Amino acid sequence: MNTVFGSLNDYRKGGIEIVSGDPRHYVFSNVFEVASRSKPYERVVVGKNLEYVQEVMRAEGTSPWFACGHDEFALCMDGEVEVTLVKLDDPPPADRNGAVAVDGEPRGRRMGLIRLKRGHQALLPAGAAYRFAASKPGVVLQQTVLGPLSIQKWNEICLK
Numbered sequence: 001m002n003t004v005f006g007s008l009n010d011y012r013k014g015g016i017e018i019v020s021g022d023p024r025h026y027v028f029s030n031v032f033e034v035a036s037r038s039k040p041y042e043r044v045v046v047g048k049n050l051e052y053v054q055e056v057m058r059a060e061g062t063s064p065w066f067a068c069g070h071d072e073f074a075l076c077m078d079g080e081v082e083v084t085l086v087k088l089d090d091p092p093p094a095d096r097n098g099a100v101a102v103d104g105e106p107r108g109r110r111m112g113l114i115r116l117k118r119g120h121q122a123l124l125p126a127g128a129a130y131r132f133a134a135s136k137p138g139v140v141l142q143q144t145v146l147g148p149l150s151i152q153k154w155n156e157i158c159l160k
Helices: 032-036
Strands: 044-049 052-062 065-067 074-076 080-088 100-102 108-117 121-124 127-144
Touching: 032 044, 032 074, 032 127, 052 100, 074 080, 074 108, 080 121, 108 121, 108 127, 121 127
Parallel strands: none
Antiparallel strands: 044 052, 052 127, 065 100, 065 127, 074 121, 074 127, 080 108, 080 127
C-alpha cells in the first residue's frame, strides 16, 4: 500500500474501514475537498475533540487579521503561505476560546513574517494578531479551540 498525499487540485475522498464499533459513530471528511468548496479563509471545522478543533482554510489572497487568547498552530497542507504576526497592544483575553477577527489594522509591535510551504507548521502565539497571504490557492490546517469564527457544517462535508 502506498501513501498518496493529496492536494487542492488532486485528491480522492477515500473510504472508511471500521475496525471496531458502530459505523454510525464515525464520520470523516477530506481536507482538500473541504478547502476546494470553501471561501478563502473560511474556518471550516474538520476535526473535533471536546473543545479542541482542526479547521481547514482555503488560502487564497490575503486573509483578514485574526487573533487568539491562546496558542494556535497552522500547518500548510498545500501551496505556499506567508503569515504576518503582530504582538497586540490589547490582546483577546486568555480565557476566550477560538480565534476572533481583528477590526482594521492591528495595533502593536510587528513580530515578523513566516513563510510556510507544504508540510511546514507555524506557532501562532497567544495575544498576537496574524494574517495569511497566498499568491496561489493553498490549504492551511489550523489547530485551535472552537470559537466564534469556527464554522461547523458536518452534514455538508462528511461521508457517513
